[in-house]
Amino acid sequence: MIWITSGGAFASPFAVSGSLGHRMNVFKDAGHLFRFAGLFVVAFVVFWAIRGYVVPKSFGRYGHYRAAAMDEIAAHPARFAGHQACETCHSDVADLKNKGKHEGVNCEACHGPLAAHAADPTVTPAKLDTAVLCVRCHGASAARPRNFPQVAADEHSSGVPCQTCHQPHSPAIGDPNAVASSAPAAGGAK
Amino acid sequence: MNLNRRHFLILMPAAAVAWKAVLAGTPEAAPNYKRTDHWWGMLIDIPKCIGCGNCVRACAAENDVPDGYFRTWVERYHVTDEHMTSPEVISPDGGKGGFPVAKEDQGKYFFVPKLCNQCADSPCTQVCPVGATFVTPDGVVLVDPKYCLGCAYCVQACPYGCRYIHPDKKVADKCSLCYHRITQGLTTACCENCPTGARQLVDLKNPNDPIHAFLKTHSVQILKPQMATGAKVYYNELDGSVR
Numbered sequence: 530m531i532w533i534t535s536g537g538a539f540a541s542p543f544a545v546s547g548s549l550g551h552r553m554n555v556f557k558d559a560g561h562l563f564r565f566a567g568l569f570v571v572a573f574v575v576f577w578a579i580r581g582y583v584v585p586k587s588f589g590r591y592g593h594y595r596a597a598a599m600d601e602i603a604a605h606p607a608r609f610a611g612h613q614a615c616e617t618c619h620s621d622v623a624d625l626k627n628k629g630k631h632e633g634v635n636c637e638a639c640h641g642p643l644a645a646h647a648a649d650p651t652v653t654p655a656k657l658d659t660a661v662l663c664v665r666c667h668g669a670s671a672a673r674p675r676n677f678p679q680v681a682a683d684e685h686s687s688g689v690p691c692q693t694c695h696q697p698h699s700p701a702i703g704d705p706n707a708v709a710s711s712a713p714a715a716g717g718a719k
Numbered sequence: 720m721n722l723n724r725r726h727f728l729i730l731m732p733a734a735a736v737a738w739k740a741v742l743a744g745t746p747e748a749a750p751n752y753k754r755t756d757h758w759w760g761m762l763i764d765i766p767k768c769i770g771c772g773n774c775v776r777a778c779a780a781e782n783d784v785p786d787g788y789f790r791t792w793v794e795r796y797h798v799t800d801e802h803m804t805s806p807e808v809i810s811p812d813g814g815k816g817g818f819p820v821a822k823e824d825q826g827k828y829f830f831v832p833k834l835c836n837q838c839a840d841s842p843c844t845q846v847c848p849v850g851a852t853f854v855t856p857d858g859v860v861l862v863d864p865k866y867c868l869g870c871a872y873c874v875q876a877c878p879y880g881c882r883y884i885h886p887d888k889k890v891a892d893k894c895s896l897c898y899h900r901i902t903q904g905l906t907t908a909c910c911e912n913c914p915t916g917a918r919q920l921v922d923l924k925n926p927n928d929p930i931h932a933f934l935k936t937h938s939v940q941i942l943k944p945q946m947a948t949g950a951k952v953y954y955n956e957l958d959g960s961v962r
Contacts, residue, residue: 559939568806574904592855599754599865605899606782634914635765638773641761642780666771666914672795677915 609637610647618650622698629699630678639697663691752902753774754856758924759896760837760951761910762933765958767917768830774909774918775815781897782909788883789813790894791834791909799826803960830962831954832918834943835881835894836858836910840951843873843882843893845908852891858923858951859896867891878946896920923951 587596612635616623619636626632637643639662646652660682669681680686686694694702735806770793777789778903797807811818814830821828841860843853851866852873862873868891874882874891885892897907901941906920921930933939933955940957941950954961 532795561832588850591856592853593850595850595863595866598865599855599861599898601865602861602863603899603902604893605782607903607905608901609900609905609911611900611905611911613905615768631914633916635782635911637777642777665773666769668732668817668820670818670820671823672797672818672830690729 535614607644608642610642610644612636613646624699629701631700633696659691659697663695663697720795752904754762756924757857757901758951759858759901759921759923760921760930760956761834761896761907762919762921762930762939762953764919765829765831766956768793768832768873768913769915770814770818771914773912773914774832775813777908777912778894781816781900782895784892785886787812787866788886788892790867790881790892791832793818793831794831795821795828796831796958797821797824797826797828798958798960799824800876803958806814806960808864816919827958828959831882831957833942834952835877835896836879836948837894837896837950839951841948842878842946844874846872848872855898859901860893861895861896861898862891862893864888864890864892872926878943878948879950885896887919921953 532560538655551644585595585597590596612623616634623636626634639657640654643654664682667679669679673679676696738901774791775789775793778789779786782790783812791813792810794808794810795814795818797809799807814832818830837858837860839854839858841854844854844860847853847868849868850867850869851863852860853863865881869884869889869891871884871891874884877893882891882893884890897905897909900907901909901920907918910918910920919930922928923930925959930953933954937955939953939955941953942957942961943950
């Protein structure tokens with residue numbers, strides 16, 4: 530502001546009155562500025578047009594990311610149906626299992642991913658091999674928690690299959706529930 | 720058009736705001752699942768883990784995880800020295816096929832399942848140059864495979880080693896906390912298939928979730944608390960040798 534008040538020689542062209550004592554036309558000889566401003570506006574519009582085209586619509590809705598990605602990830606098909614789905618049909622097996630030691634073991638932990646079977650019951654689940662399945666959890670190892678039931682399989686049964694004595698859905702030997710049940714346990718006692 | 724400079728200057732910011740609304744698109748139909756009602760995490764109960772590897776197999780089956788890569792894996796610790804400085808840690812094929820039988824020995828054994836810690840202040844999202852990885856409003860760290868460049872900054876940034884570059888898609892990949900399941904009311908594949916309940920999905924925004932009582936009554940630790948990542952995977956009775 531100093532240079533406006535200090536003398537006419539340095540007066541701003543936009544000053545309404547100068548020390549010369551006559552009114553100046555603010556827009557006189559400013560055409561080149563308007564042309565530049567026009568160019569700037571065109572560039573700005575082009576920039577926004579391109580940006581609108583290349584930036585996904587949902588980008589920035591919640592943060593610096595594409596919000597639609599959440600829905601796309603959530604659309605991934607589930608392979609495990611979840612025990613709730615199993616129990617809608619196999620409630621008898623679930624009731625039996627939930628009375629025994631395997632109460633907390635969900636169906637697909639042993640039976641494998643069966644969303645396809647839950648969606649279409651004609652898809653038959655694979656037969657299970659108790660020789661592999663039981664030992665996964667119950668094979669003796671010093672690394673397992675001491676209080677967890679575990680056996681050295683070859684010493685414990687000398688090759689006799691686990692389900693000869695233990696019904697997988699109700700593993701305690703001589704469990705009356707297991708005997709009374711007609712549940713077709715996988716590889717169940719024959 | 721009769722538009723003087725004053726009106727032009729007034730209209731420009733208004734037009735910018737309007738254009739922004741156009742870019743944002745029309746909002747989606749609201750689903751039953753409300754993201755802001757949840758804040759997901761996981762509880763790992765170390766004394767319950769028997770090292771069966773069910774979680775690793777379930778995760779691979781659920782999420783098409785390629786062989787040799789892991790969204791979750793299980794480590795077995797064997798600590799023999801009283802200073803806990805040099806534990807012997809094994810994780811054969813991520814524990815997918817279980818673990819070799821351990822003989823009775825001096826020291827202690829325990830299993831530590833690992834997965835993405837779903838950090839609230841995650842280092843991996845901070846380094847992403849393109850906004851391809853982010854924390855969702857419900858507290859899950861996700862990767863947008865369409866936006867990811869595969870630069871692997873995030874793979875280096877994760878202090879827990881939870882990320883990898885997918886060998887076929889060439890983009891970063893990691894545990895999504897089974898986002899496709901938890902938004903449907905199911906639990907994660909690893910929790911669904913854990914036979915002992917050693918892994919439990921928790922919702923920290925749900926006042927009825929048993930996690931709140933559990934955190935108040937148990938010796939719970941997160942991994943690398945000194946890094947202030949805001950990790951939301953809580954380990955019950957975590958040994959000091961786990962770094």
